[in-house]
Amino acid sequence: MSSPHQGAEPAHDATVVAARVAASLAQANGAGLDQQSMLVxxxxxxxxxxxxxxxxxxxxxxxxxxxxxxxxxxxxxxxxALAALVAIAGIGLDPGRVLDDCVAKVTKRLIDRPDALIHPPA
Known part of the structure; x- marks a missing residue:
């Protein structure tokens, strides 16, 4: 199956961009709890x-x-989505790792209980 974007330039890695934005904002505004709160x-x-x-x-x-x-x-x-990745980076975590962990968690649910998302437990 071909992608509708096949042949187009690849998109920027959102997690890398998010980390750069978070670093830029921290440089401009500081990296304390107030700035972290603003990111959330x-x-x-x-x-x-x-x-x-x-x-x-x-x-x-x-x-x-x-x-x-x-x-x-x-x-x-x-x-x-991008703002969430920036916030993750801004609180000092790796947005790529956090996103991968989230995808792995959902993937495990799909494998363990493929009907769970369609018919959640009562």
């Missing part, structure tokens, strides 16, 4: 923007109607 709050802010975009896709604001596309939502969700 940034994830929440980006999640709110994704929610707002989804509301726009669904046209749930009668005054505004449909204001966003699925591509807009996907872009906002990508912002959430």
């Amino acid at each position: 709050l940034k994830v929440c802010e980006e999640a709110g923007e994704a929610a707002a975009a989804w509301i726009g896709v669904r046209g749930q604001n009668p005054r505004k109607g449909v204001t966003h596309t699925h591509d807009d939502v996907a872009g906002e969700l990508a912002d959430v």
Whole structure:
């Protein structure tokens, strides 16, 4: 099966970019608990923007109607993912390792109980 991006330049490694962004922010703002808190709050802010975009896709604001596309939502969700990786790096952890651990955990669930995600235990 071919990738829709086949032949295109490879995407930047998000975990490397996240670590560089976190280091740059730490240099500008310090790396203490206040800055770490701001990084976590940034994830929440980006999640709110994704929610707002989804509301726009669904046209749930009668005054505004449909204001966003699925591509807009996907872009906002990508912002959430990158902000989360930056926050992970900003609290002193390796975002690649943390992401790999998360994927391994979910993969194990799929292997151990393939129906668990479809039919969670009561």
